[in-house]
Amino acid sequence: MANNVFAVQIFFIVFRECLEATIILSVLFSFLKQCLGGPDQDHAVYKRLVRQVWAGAISGIVVCLILGGAFIGVFYGLGKDIWSKSEDLWEGIFYLIATVIISIMGLALLRINKMKEKWRVKIAQALAQKTKSAKKRTRLSDWSKRYVMFLLPFITTLREGVEAVVFVGGVSLSLPATAFPLPVVCGIIAALIIGFFLYRGGNMLSIQVFLTISTAVLYLIAAGMFSKAIFYLQMHQWNVQTGGDAAESGSGAGSYNIKQTIWHVNCCNPETDNGWDIFNSLLGWQNTGTYGSVLSYIIYWIFLIITVCCLLYEEKTGSLPLQKQIVSVLLRVPGIGGYIRRKQEAAKTDVSEVLETVQAEGILNSKEGK
Amino acid sequence: MGWAHRISVLALIVPFCRAKTVTYDFNVSWVNANPDGLYERKVVGINGQWPLPVIEVNKGDRLVVNMYNGLGDKSSSIHFHGMYQNGTNEMDGPSMVTQCPIPPGSSMTYNFTVEQNGTYWYHCHTGYCYPDGYRQALIVHDDDAYFAKQYDKEFTISLSDWYHDFLEDLSHEFMSLYNPTGAEPIPNAFLFNDTMNSNIKVEPNTTYLVRILNVGAFVGQYLYIQDHNFTIVEIDGVYTEPTEASMLYLSAAQRYAILLTTKNETDKNYPIITVADSTLLDTIPSDLQLNNTNWLEYNSNADHPEGVVDVDESTDLAPFDDLTLVPHDQMALLPDPDVEIEVTVYMNNLMDGYNYAFFDNITYTAPKVPTLYTVMSSGNQSTDPTIYGDNTNPHVFKQNDVVQVIINNADSGAHPFHLHGHVFQVIAREPSYGLDFYNLADVDPVPFDANNHTAFLSTPPRRDTVVLPPGGYMVLRFVADNPGVWLFHCHIDWHMDSGLAMLFISAPDKIQETLKIPDQHYDVCRAAGVPFEGNAAGNTQNFLDLNGEPRQEADIPDGFTPKGIAAMFFTILSAFLGVASIFIYGLWDMKKAGVPTSS
Structure with a gap:
């Protein structure tokens, strides 16, 4: 029941994507403040650029809503028949994709400062690029230079937004339409609040605690999704083998492959019994535990624990276990070596240095400049 | 019908000189047949023939069937369906009940007297065997039937579902891990007298005794004859009070005998319509013809109209209720049970x-x-x-x-x-x-x-x-x-x-x-190689010791078994450890960062 009005996974996806977007916005705003917000600087230009950022962000959101709407329309309109035929297969695949994405983005959420730093570097690099190319005067570069503070948030919100829409649409194939609005709104609000606090430099302690708890929930969902993905893929195989008539049998004998089952309780089916769908969406509960789904759940957590250990190791020592060894080997490989070297160069970019250049070149003051 | 079988009639000295011994030699072997015109397959034949010979005896006769199993790859037996076998239980035919399955190369003689009358059939009674074609009518004529004078001629209609695959092969799909709902294999066709779209020639203004049997494996069938009512006089060998009806339902193994009086005119032929009971079928393949037409042929030159079934589902048909029939002997309800x-x-x-x-x-x-x-x-x-x-x-x-x-x-x-x-x-x-x-x-x-x-x-x-x-x-x-x-x-x-x-x-x-x-x-x-002494477990010493009795598979446990609890425990443990690791990682950052950072 609860799943029909509040799909937890949708909340977290929207929250995560919105948070990333707000972080970028807050980084942009602090940049502007740093470069132009001083008392001795042109206030009008500063105001104009802030407005540009807002305009970019909002138009990005609007475009993404249009694209996303079209996407979901196509998704459901064209695909429904194909998917309903082998629904289990598609759910399995979507859950698998969802697990991978959540897993990658989840831990980054805990390093929100790192994320901010990463975006600072990226934006600085983008600005530096503009500075360099400013010498070659083409119409396009002129235009993009002038509206860089529009383009950056526009592209950012567009990208994150489309990601969220695609993701929400894909993961929630089986959910009714009523399950969408509430978690989407809540996700956006929560992300805006956190983003605002981040910008204002609020109480990092409570933000961190909040993020830690939500990340833990996010991973509970992800582990459940991974287990469900395996479960659905097995179910699909089972349906193929049985000619598809097991899918309709709900609970009880015949609805599952006894040979692959560790437990089966003739109740608490998340698809038919009220209440159990919450456990299903939060923890991946199924009334049938197969070797595949149980093992995949445990393996997922083991994988996560190892990853966390590696990240902690990296933070303590500055590099991942064996990272130096592997990098030194890869550097000798032609092709890959060059790529890694470029990456290393880029990582060394000094943000404040770039900012100074930007200020010196007056790139943001392009209205007056020439 | 030109099947080759030998009937030796030995006149016995009995009162009225009526009872005789009817002997059939059955050499059972595989032959090819294509009764539905769709697919030729190997079927179980007798003496190289299929359709199989109808066994016909008179009430009181001794029936002797010498069966040789020449199938080569399959055990078999014969059950004479409906025969009381009073005093001759060993001749009843079901494998592992009253006899051992007859392996290829072995023979068995079935020998019993038929002290009953009516419409019966015989069929193999060893696992997955009779629907491969090993079934046919067994008619016990009775000159003393109360309706014996009321009909001029008689004929028999056998209905049957038909598979293109061997039952043995289908059984592996049926009893299978991958058939958890127990969906029965769907027949490929429905036969009428072991063929389809056939004609039964009738003469006008004549009363026929029609014996109708469903010798199928699975699917019941509705039967009616367009514009003809008829009178039921026998069910499963028991004479009933004559009862008018227009539509019958025959499950697998059921029989009816009816009196059918033909019309005076010979300008038309009438469809005999059979409708398969589709409620039994889990799926209905598009090429499976559920409704079939054969004809009561008055005039071979006249049109043979296709039968029209004016309902969508077989459940919309209302067949005659056999519980409303009254036995001709008026036998009353038996006393309270022991x-x-x-x-x-x-x-x-x-x-x-x-x-x-x-x-x-x-x-x-x-x-x-x-x-x-x-x-x-x-x-x-x-x-x-x-x-x-x-x-x-x-x-x-x-x-x-x-x-x-x-x-x-x-x-x-x-x-x-x-x-x-x-x-x-x-x-x-x-x-x-x-x-x-x-x-x-x-x-x-x-x-x-x-x-x-x-x-x-x-x-x-x-x-x-x-x-x-x-x-x-x-x-x-x-x-x-x-x-x-x-x-x-x-x-x-x-x-x-x-x-x-x-x-x-x-x-x-x-x-x-x-x-x-x-x-x-x-x-x-x-x-x-089947033991023939001992209890169900084959124990000949102590009949109360059932160790080793073939038993059904265990029940599926209802809920959590120790294995399930252990699995559940480890999933919860792994989730706890994982969440703990996230907290360590998250809060470690806080310790490290400690203070708000806003550059």
Whole structure:
């Protein structure tokens, strides 16, 4: 029941994507403040650029809503028949994709400062690029230079937004339409609040605690999704083998492959019994535990624990276990070596240095400049 | 019909000089046939022929069938469906009940007198065998029938479902981990006299005795003749009061005899329409023709119109309710029962994942020793049901016990139940035939309630195969006046093999006294490698020791087993450890960062 009005996974996806977007916005705003917000600087230009950022962000959101709407329309309109035929297969695949994405983005959420730093570097690099190319005067570069503070948030919100829409649409194939609005709104609000606090430099302690708890929930969902993905893929195989008539049998004998089952309780089916769908969406509960789904759940957590250990190791020592060894080997490989070297160069970019250049070149003051 | 068989008629010196011995030599072997015109396949033939010869005897005759199994790759046997076999239980034919399966290269002689009349059939009664073609009508003529003077000619109609694949091969798909719902294989065609779209030539203004049999494996069929009513005079060998009807439903194994008077005019031919009972089919392939037309041919030059079925579903047809028939002998309801058996039919899966059929919690599992041979070898322990093994679901009766069988159907399908060696009175059934018959198919089943049931019929119809309605119940009564081991089972071959059977063992002490099993039957066992002494477990020393009895698979545990609890424990443990690691990582950052950072 609860799943029909509040799909937890949708909340977290929207929250995560919105948070990333707000972080970028807050980084942009602090940049502007740093470069132009001083008392001795042109206030009008500063105001104009802030407005540009807002305009970019909002138009990005609007475009993404249009694209996303079209996407979901196509998704459901064209695909429904194909998917309903082998629904289990598609759910399995979507859950698998969802697990991978959540897993990658989840831990980054805990390093929100790192994320901010990463975006600072990226934006600085983008600005530096503009500075360099400013010498070659083409119409396009002129235009993009002038509206860089529009383009950056526009592209950012567009990208994150489309990601969220695609993701929400894909993961929630089986959910009714009523399950969408509430978690989407809540996700956006929560992300805006956190983003605002981040910008204002609020109480990092409570933000961190909040993020830690939500990340833990996010991973509970992800582990459940991974287990469900395996479960659905097995179910699909089972349906193929049985000619598809097991899918309709709900609970009880015949609805599952006894040979692959560790437990089966003739109740608490998340698809038919009220209440159990919450456990299903939060923890991946199924009334049938197969070797595949149980093992995949445990393996997922083991994988996560190892990853966390590696990240902690990296933070303590500055590099991942064996990272130096592997990098030194890869550097000798032609092709890959060059790529890694470029990456290393880029990582060394000094943000404040770039900012100074930007200020010196007056790139943001392009209205007056020439 | 030119099948080659030898009938030797030995006139015996008996009163009225009527009874004779009719002998058939059956060499059973594979032949090719293509009865539906769709696919040629190997079928079980007799003496190189298929369709098989109709066995015809007169009431009182001795029937001798010398059967040689020339199939080469398959065991077999013959059951003479509906024959009482009073005093000759060993000739009844079901493998592992009254005999051993006859292996390739072995022979068995069936020899018994036919003290009854009417429409019967014979078929193989060894796992997955008769639907490969090994079934045909057995007619017992009776010049003394009350309607003997009322008809001029007679003919027989056999209905049957038909598979293109060998039953043995289909059985591996049916009893399979991958068929958890127990969906029965779907037939490829429906035959009428072992062919399709055929003509039965009739003369005008003539009364025919038409014997109609469903010799199929699975699907019941509705039958009606356009613009013709008819009079039912016999069901399953029991004469009934003449009763007018227009449409019959014949489950697998049921028979009717009707009097059909033809019209005066010969300008038209009339479709005989048969409609397969599609409720039994899990899926209906687009190329399966459920409605079929054959013709009552008055004039071969006239048009042969295709029969029109004006309902969408076979459930919309309202066939004649056989419970409204009254036996011609007016036999009254049997007295209150000495023995009452109440069982519930349902389908469920066991630990191997296969779908089985159950009477209560028992799915019939054949014993090591054919049960009749357990009776013969058990001495004074024969009346103890223990020795027959509980997985054969045995019920032991004393001679002349009145037995009442109540069958509740917790399954959503109809089941035609057949009792060997007897006809039973069908004294109540809910829901009855007609448009309400399927009312309980998709709702909670309604079991028999001793305090609230439809009134028992005062002159109930008697037959040997009766259809149990989906979700409903029926009550049967009979007298255990026929010493022997009698199989009571669903006549849908798939369900028979998924265990919907139980054993009625009447007067085992009397069986020992009266039965003399021919040595040849034991030779068959030796050839088949089947023990013929001992209890259900083959134990000859201690008949009460059932160790080693073939048993059904274990039940699927309801809920968590230790394995499940352990698995659950480790999933929860791993989730806790994982969450803990996230907290360590998250809060470690806080320790490191400590203060708000905003550059």
